[in-house]
Every structure is written in structure tokens, then in C-alpha cells.
Amino acid sequence: MIRPATPLTLVLITYTDKDAIERLRPAHVEWIREAIDAGVMxxxxxxxxxxxxxxxxRGTPEHVRPVAESDPFLTGGGATIELVGFPANLADDALAAVLT
Structure with missing residues (x-):
């Protein structure tokens, strides 16, 4: 379905310290839950x-960056991120309600 473009940002996480990742995983999962509950992720x-x-x-890399950089995996020194912004102007009908 063609629709008005919705700005989205894909965040690619790369682990740099596996021990830190294991230690930080519970805080990272809670951070994700909070971001999803807030409607940001x-x-x-x-x-x-x-x-x-x-x-x-949801949103442009400029808006997403501060949130993404607050991930415990990053603040705890276990990972790096890359942000890729894109306008989602084509989507399956099942995603339309999620993207608006």
C-alpha cells in the first residue's frame, strides 16, 4: 500500500564487550519495554x-538518537550503535495502524 511517508529509524546494535552485555541485559530489556510502552519503539x-x-x-535519527544513546548496553560500555533513518512510504496494510 502506498501511504504518506512515516519517518522511522533502524538502530543497529553491535556488541563490543560480551561480558558487559550479559551483565547489562536485564536493564536493556527493561529499557526496551519502557520505550515500547511509551510508543517510541x-x-x-x-x-x-x-x-x-x-x-x-518511530521518528527521524535526530529525534531517536538521544533515546537510543540511553540504552544501558551503550551507557554501560557494552555496545555501539548505527542509526539508519528512512521514510516508510510503502507498507503492508496490516502495519498501517502501527505506522500512523
Whole structure:
């Protein structure tokens, strides 16, 4: 379905310290839950290669960056991030309500 563009940001997490990641995981999961409950984050998951994670946020990279940088994985020194912004102007009808 073609629709008005919705700004989204994909956040790619890369683990840099596996011990820190294990220690910080409970705080990271709680941070994700809070962001989803607040309607800022749409989804989260671990990468297939187990070397990091993927997060999808509503908004532009400029708006998402402060939130993404508050992830305990980053503040605790266990990971780095890359932000990729894109306008979601094509989407399956099932996602339309989520993206508006």
C-alpha cells in the first residue's frame, strides 16, 4: 500500500564487550519495554549472528538518537550503535495502524 511517508529509524546494535552485555541485559530489556510502552519503539530483536541487535523506532535519527544513546548496553560500555533513518512510504496494510 502506498501511504504518506512515516519517518522511522533502524538502530543497529553491535556488541563490543560480551561480558558487559550479559551483565547489562536485564536493564536493556527493561529499557526496551519502557520505550515500547511509551510508543517510541516499535520492535526489537537479536541479530541472527548474535553479534548485536536491531531496534525499530518511530521518528527521524535526530529525534531517536538521544533515546537510543540511553540504552544501558551503550551507557554501560557494552555496545555501539548505527542509526539508519528512512521514510516508510510503502507498507503492508496490516502495519498501517502501527505506522500512523
Amino acid at each position: 516499535l520492535l526489537a530483536g537479536r541479530r541472527d549472528d548474535a553479534g548485536g541487535g536491531v531496534l525499530l523506532f
